[in-house]
Amino acid sequence: MRVLLAQQVACEKSDRQLFSDINIELHSGQLLYVTGENGAGKTSLLRILVGLSQPAAGYVEINGHDCQKMVHGASERLLYFGHKQGISQLLTATENLRFWCQQHAIDTNDTAIHATLAELGLTGLEDIAVKNLSAGQQRRVALAKLWLKTDANVWVLDEPFTALDVHLIAELESKMAVFLNAGGAIVMTSHQALNIDYPMSNLHLEYSW
Numbered sequence: 713m714r715v716l717l718a719q720q721v722a723c724e725k726s727d728r729q730l731f732s733d734i735n736i737e738l739h740s741g742q743l744l745y746v747t748g749e750n751g752a753g754k755t756s757l758l759r760i761l762v763g764l765s766q767p768a769a770g771y772v773e774i775n776g777h778d779c780q781k782m783v784h785g786a787s788e789r790l791l792y793f794g795h796k797q798g799i800s801q802l803l804t805a806t807e808n809l810r811f812w813c814q815q816h817a818i819d820t821n822d823t824a825i826h827a828t829l830a831e832l833g834l835t836g837l838e839d840i841a842v843k844n845l846s847a848g849q850q851r852r853v854a855l856a857k858l859w860l861k862t863d864a865n866v867w868v869l870d871e872p873f874t875a876l877d878v879h880l881i882a883e884l885e886s887k888m889a890v891f892l893n894a895g896g897a898i899v900m901t902s903h904q905a906l907n908i909d910y911p912m913s914n915l916h917l918e919y920s921w
């Protein structure tokens with residue numbers, strides 16, 4: 713099943729063309745790894761793919777929905793994990809995830825949220841304002857979304873390993889492998905090599921000025 717289609721996508725920022733004629737067709741169980749040096753346009757591309765930015769040209773759909781017409785860039789079965797974590801600094805981990813689950817119509821409760829936070833090594837930190845957690849711990853709170861949204865069929869992950877320790881990187885890699893083997897599709901970018909035993913395709917963006 714095709715989950716993502718991008719046709720002749722172009723992006724411009726401040727009169728600079730970052731990329732053009734990007735074509736992607738991603739099916740269930742496929743992994744696309746987007747690479748490129750700083751400023752090449754990886755985040756810009758991912759934001760276009762999930763409908764958070766408009767392309768200068770081209771067309772994108774996820775699960776058959778035109779991404780430019782999706783409310784707040786969200787398709788029901790899409791999970792976007794961006795650079796900015798979408799986590800309020802003032803709320804606790806539990807409050808953040810409770811609110812996020814409500815927004816995404818995820819049927820859960822604090823017990824399940826606490827269990828997920830425990831899986832992510834955050835036992836005892838559930839009810840502390842996120843601003844008082846370390847950078848890696850804050851990242852873990854945001855990553856809990858991947859654990860909680862079990863009905864997603866496509867993950868778009870922008871540098872998911874940033875600030876994570878080696879233990880959690882390995883855990884996330886194995887979570888990704890399980891997701892792919894179950895038919896999920898992933899588009900991701902990272903500056904570090906991905907250590908999973910799974911076939912992937914690569915889209916390399918060249919930095920151009």
Ligand SMILES: Nc1ncnc2c1ncn2[C@@H]1O[C@H](COP(=O)(O)OP(=O)(O)OP(=O)(O)O)[C@@H](O)[C@H]1O
Pocket residue numbers: 725726730748749750751752753754755756757
């Ligand atoms: N809103 C914006 N207005 C103007 N320029 C922007 C905007 N967003 C991004 N850019 C520029 O677009 C270019 C690509 O940025 P982008 O964040 O997509 O790169 P990236 O490949 O993800 O980089 P990195 O590896 O550093 O995360 C950069 O030169 C950046 O300055």
